[in-house]
Amino acid sequence: xxxxxxxxxxxxxxxxxxxxxxxxxxxxxxxxxxxxxxxxxxxxxxxxxxxxxxxxxxxxxxxxxxxxxxxxxxxxxxxxxxxxxxxxxxxxxxxxxxxxxxxxxxxxxxxxxxxxxxxxxxxxxxxxxxxxxxxxxxxxxxxxxxxxxxxxxxxxxxxxxxxxxxxxxxxxxxxxxxxxxxxxxxxxxxxxxxxxxxxxxxxxxxxxxxxxxxxxxxxxxxxxxxxxxxxxxxxxxxxxxxxxxxxxxxxxxxxxxxxxxxxxxxxxxxxxxxxxxxxxxxxxxxxxxxxxxxxxxxxxxxxxxxxxxxxxxxxxxxxxxxxxxxxxxxxxxxxxxxxxxxxxxxxxxxxxxxxxxxxxxxxxxxxxxxxxxxxxxxxxxxxxxxxxxxxxxxxxxxxxxxxxxxxxxxxxxxxxxxxxxxxxxxxxxxxxxxxxxxxxxxxxxxxxxxxxxxxxxxxxxxxxx
Amino acid sequence: xxxxxxxxxxxxxxxxxxxxxxxxxxxxxxxxxxxxxxxxxxxxxxxxxxxxxxxxxxxxxxxxxxxxxxxxxxxxxxxxxxxxxxxxxxxxxxxxxxxxxxxxxxxxxxxxxxxxxxxxxxxxxxxxxxxxxxxxxxxxxxxxxxxxxxxxxxxxxxxxxxxxxxxxxxxxxxxxxxxxxxxxxxxxxxxxxxxxxxxxxxxxxxxxxxxxxxxxxxxxxxxxxxxxxxxxxxxxxxxxxxxxxxxxxxxxxxxxxxxxxxxxxxxxxxxxxxxxxxxxxxxxxxxxxxxxxxxxxxxxxxxxxxxxxxxxxxxxxxxxxxxxxxxxxxxxxxxxxxxxxxxxxxxxxxxxxxxxxxxxxxxxxxxxxxxxxxxxxxxxxxxxxxxxxxxxxxxxxxxxxxxxxxxxxxxxxxxxxxxxxxxxxxxxxxxxxxxxxxxxxxxxxxxxxxxxxxxxxxxxxxxxx
Numbered sequence: 001x002x003x004x005x006x007x008x009x010x011x012x013x014x015x016x017x018x019x020x021x022x023x024x025x026x027x028x029x030x031x032x033x034x035x036x037x038x039x040x041x042x043x044x045x046x047x048x049x050x051x052x053x054x055x056x057x058x059x060x061x062x063x064x065x066x067x068x069x070x071x072x073x074x075x076x077x078x079x080x081x082x083x084x085x086x087x088x089x090x091x092x093x094x095x096x097x098x099x100x101x102x103x104x105x106x107x108x109x110x111x112x113x114x115x116x117x118x119x120x121x122x123x124x125x126x127x128x129x130x131x132x133x134x135x136x137x138x139x140x141x142x143x144x145x146x147x148x149x150x151x152x153x154x155x156x157x158x159x160x161x162x163x164x165x166x167x168x169x170x171x172x173x174x175x176x177x178x179x180x181x182x183x184x185x186x187x188x189x190x191x192x193x194x195x196x197x198x199x200x201x202x203x204x205x206x207x208x209x210x211x212x213x214x215x216x217x218x219x220x221x222x223x224x225x226x227x228x229x230x231x232x233x234x235x236x237x238x239x240x241x242x243x244x245x246x247x248x249x250x251x252x253x254x255x256x257x258x259x260x261x262x263x264x265x266x267x268x269x270x271x272x273x274x275x276x277x278x279x280x281x282x283x284x285x286x287x288x289x290x291x292x293x294x295x296x297x298x299x300x301x302x303x304x305x306x307x308x309x310x311x312x313x314x315x316x317x318x319x320x321x322x323x324x325x326x327x328x329x330x331x332x333x334x335x336x337x338x339x340x341x342x343x344x345x346x347x348x349x350x351x352x353x354x355x356x357x358x359x360x361x362x363x364x365x366x367x368x369x370x371x372x373x374x375x376x377x378x379x380x381x382x383x384x385x386x387x388x389x390x391x392x393x394x395x396x397x398x399x400x401x402x403x404x405x406x407x408x409x410x411x412x413x414x415x416x417x418x419x420x421x422x423x424x425x426x427x428x429x430x431x432x433x434x435x436x437x438x439x440x441x442x443x444x445x446x447x448x449x450x451x452x453x454x455x456x457x458x459x460x461x462x463x464x465x
Numbered sequence: 466x467x468x469x470x471x472x473x474x475x476x477x478x479x480x481x482x483x484x485x486x487x488x489x490x491x492x493x494x495x496x497x498x499x500x501x502x503x504x505x506x507x508x509x510x511x512x513x514x515x516x517x518x519x520x521x522x523x524x525x526x527x528x529x530x531x532x533x534x535x536x537x538x539x540x541x542x543x544x545x546x547x548x549x550x551x552x553x554x555x556x557x558x559x560x561x562x563x564x565x566x567x568x569x570x571x572x573x574x575x576x577x578x579x580x581x582x583x584x585x586x587x588x589x590x591x592x593x594x595x596x597x598x599x600x601x602x603x604x605x606x607x608x609x610x611x612x613x614x615x616x617x618x619x620x621x622x623x624x625x626x627x628x629x630x631x632x633x634x635x636x637x638x639x640x641x642x643x644x645x646x647x648x649x650x651x652x653x654x655x656x657x658x659x660x661x662x663x664x665x666x667x668x669x670x671x672x673x674x675x676x677x678x679x680x681x682x683x684x685x686x687x688x689x690x691x692x693x694x695x696x697x698x699x700x701x702x703x704x705x706x707x708x709x710x711x712x713x714x715x716x717x718x719x720x721x722x723x724x725x726x727x728x729x730x731x732x733x734x735x736x737x738x739x740x741x742x743x744x745x746x747x748x749x750x751x752x753x754x755x756x757x758x759x760x761x762x763x764x765x766x767x768x769x770x771x772x773x774x775x776x777x778x779x780x781x782x783x784x785x786x787x788x789x790x791x792x793x794x795x796x797x798x799x800x801x802x803x804x805x806x807x808x809x810x811x812x813x814x815x816x817x818x819x820x821x822x823x824x825x826x827x828x829x830x831x832x833x834x835x836x837x838x839x840x841x842x843x844x845x846x847x848x849x850x851x852x853x854x855x856x857x858x859x860x861x862x863x864x865x866x867x868x869x870x871x872x873x874x875x876x877x878x879x880x881x882x883x884x885x886x887x888x889x890x891x892x893x894x895x896x897x898x899x900x901x902x903x904x905x906x907x908x909x910x911x912x913x914x915x916x917x918x919x920x921x922x923x924x925x926x927x928x929x930x
Contacts, residue, residue, distance in 0.1 A: 034629070034631070035629035038628045038629050038630075039628050039629060041668075163503045163504050163904070164499070164500035164503050164504060165503075166499070166851065166852050166853055166908075168904070201904060202903075203506075203903075361826075361883050361885050363853070385855075386631065387631050388631055388828070388883075390850075390855035390856075391855075418826050418853075418883060420826050420902055420904045420905045420908070421902050421904075421905070424902070437885055437886050437889070438667075438668075439628070439633070439666060439885045439886075440885045440886070443631075443885070
């Protein structure tokens with residue numbers, strides 16, 4: 001064996017040892033990240049405080065303003081390189097008084113129903129409205145029925161969930177179109193109000209709210225969500241008494257937009273500080289709950305990623321930014337403003353990840369990226385499978401980070417979590433702190449910290465600005 | 466191309482079409498099983514009834530007897546081929562009055578602690594015991610301290626959980642030795658009582674019970690579990706006041722064994738009726754809770770497997786038996802009796818699966834079998850990954866089916882579920898029906914029905930009697 005071949009062999013062995021060492025070193029860092037998260041109650045405690053002190057932090061509310069200040073103070077106490085606010089004008093819709101819905105039937109008498117106004121709905125006025133009800137199973141059914149059947153009535157959108165999907169987001173997708181588009185469509189046929197079965201997988205008597213969409217200049221009618229149990233009651237009474245009337249009273253209204261903020265904290269990159277990695281959740285919630293899963297948890301997990309980096313001494317090459325986005329639920333102003341400002345300020349964006357599927361056990365990542373970057377991320381699976389994550393798949397990322405795509409050819413990721421329980425609580429009064437399991441939430445923080453560490457450390461992704 | 470080659474080609478194509486058709490047909494059946502389970506509230510409702518009517522069904526109790534009759538009646542109403550009971554004598558331990566534990570400290574005054582007697586513990590007598598406390602971090606530490614340090618004292622076993630494990634069963638395994646072996650070891654050094662930190666991943670003020678083991682002829686001392694919060698309080702007070710005394714009062718006692726039953730329902734096999742497939746859970750629970758996750762859910766899921774087979778028209782080749790085992794928590798008499806009778810009666814056992822890790826989202830299967838059968842089961846992964854199950858691994862099966870190994874060379878499987886929340890509720894008063902998510906429980910029924918269908922339909926496993 002000549003000296004050249006020996007040297008080549010030595011080099012190959014050295015490269016092999018190096019790469020194995022590096023892989024092991026990365027596995028060790030990932031392990032340290034998970035163990036750190038599972039050993040820290042900081043994010044869970046922060047979520048408890050957020051839920052207790054800023055319950056109902058819908059955009060424009062004093063509670064949302066308090067949440068801005070709370071998360072700013074939390075990050076100011078963390079030895080970050082910078083903490084700042086981004087101004088954003090947000091909608092200011094108010095629910096008003098507790099809604100009343102009452103069936104008045106010659107056959108059954110009076111029956112109270114649990115309803116909640118949909119976001120952006122107008123009110124009925126203090127006297128309420130009373131009208132006969134027409135039940136439909138879809139928005140399309142309105143067209144078949146036509147204006148004669150609908151005009152002057154309250155349209156009752158009622159469709160049973162298809163429970164057969166594994167992923168409850170698929171169940172929700174089937175249902176949510178009625179909430180988004182139903183009221184505006186009913187208004188266009190002359191309906192006086194709309195009542196929509198809650199988009200939930202649960203069978204209980206809690207209504208689930210959510211925004212409804214109106215075309216610019218379109219007719220806005222009072223629209224409410226009804227609990228699944230209530231929907232069953234109304235539907236059965238309609239079978240036996242089609243002439244029953246529904247009395248509905250809502251006093252929601254909209255005020256002029258107000259100033260609010262995205263809240264940002266960052267660790268400056270040590271090699272490519274100009275390249276930004278975003279990790280975020282949205283700080284606003286619906287006004288009927290503490291918004292524990294949706295999305296207080298995502299915010300506190302995002303801050304926790306920074307805490308883990310600091311505590312584990314992981315100095316990222318790129319700037320890692322935790323962003324609490326404002327106004328995801330109504331108009332997504334925070335996410336759009338963040339992307340607009342990034343572009344205006346000439347920022348470079350490398351990677352973004354959002355946690356907005358509830359603080360449940362993480363199952364993987366949903367990737368909105370080029371095939372090449374998706375495959376690069378899928379190569380990370382061996383780092384995650386020991387931590388119960390087996391799915392790195394193509395799909396949507398998060399509502400708040402998605403606008404970055406308007407300007408950047410980059411990789412966006414959503415944290416995938418166990419979906420089974422999410423729509424039990426989503427947009428309802430049940431979205432409370434006690435529904436969050438400490439360990440499940442901690443694993444979510446760790447998963448996001450780990451993928452950020454890996455893509456940054458390995459310079460894994462292609463991107464162009 | 467000659468006729469021979471043409472025929473060969475046609476044959477190959479036919480075989481290919483057949484195998485693809487078969488694979489698709491099996492996928493379809495698996496899909497139908499999952500959709501059936503997700504669309505049926507029967508098992509969830511049965512669990513609700515079990516929890517409401519037989520709360521605290523520890524072996525030997527009237528509640529356990531009621532649970533036997535309830536599950537027998539449920540299966541009698543199901544058009545099964547047979548429903549019957551298996552006699553088994555079970556221990557009859559009684560907790561007595563609510564336990565009292567009170568720190569009496571010159572420094573801190575009196576502090577009440579939440580404790581619960583460990584299963585099989587003797588009582589203190591009506592007057593209770595009062596003694597100084599010595600804290601140890603492990604059973605091994607007793608030996609180092611020796612009899613002089615321990616005699617006449619109450620031994621306080623206190624070890625913080627290592628939260629860094631992903632699987633909470635690993636956290637539990639670290640802790641449970643103190644509960645199993647600690648009190649008997651303390652007794653052998655002359656301790657007057659034992660108080661053990663609850664084996665839980667939660668940080669709350671609920672104590673978690675569980676059985677403690679005594680050697681035959683060994684000294685039995687009063688032993689209780691203390692809540693995690695209480696353990697912290699006691700430990701801190703001991704630091705500042707090592708001379709404090711603990712007053713402990715428990716009135717638990719043991720009565721003679723009583724007759725109870727395993728409850729069995731079966732669908733007779735259409736091809737190999739003599740070959741048995743067992744699916745089970747245990748019907749007894751601890752006396753301090755409705756035992757929703759542990760293991761009412763496992764029982765109702767097992768019955769649900771039969772319901773799914775009947776409703777979907779799946780006629781198994783082998784006899785499929787749902788078994789509600791009695792007395793898992795104290796002495797595992799039901800599981801042992803089932804195996805003994807199987808052998809005595811000359812039964813052939815092909816496959817058994819148990820659900821006793823809580824009704825959480827299923828993650829896969831833990832397989833106790835030959836390498837060949839493990840690999841055969843791992844080949845089924847593509848059927849399960851669309852339903853969120855990615856782990857078919859070597860490991861333990863279930864406490865109740867494990868005794869079958871005493872007589873049979875067969876394949877035993879445990880349903881693996883998401884472990885994050887299990888030890889929040891396990892053996893505590895928190896193990897209530899409201900902690901069970903309908904969909905998570907339904908997926909567990911489906912997972913067991915699907916694997917039974919596949920191993921039976923494909924004749925997948927080697928076995929010998």
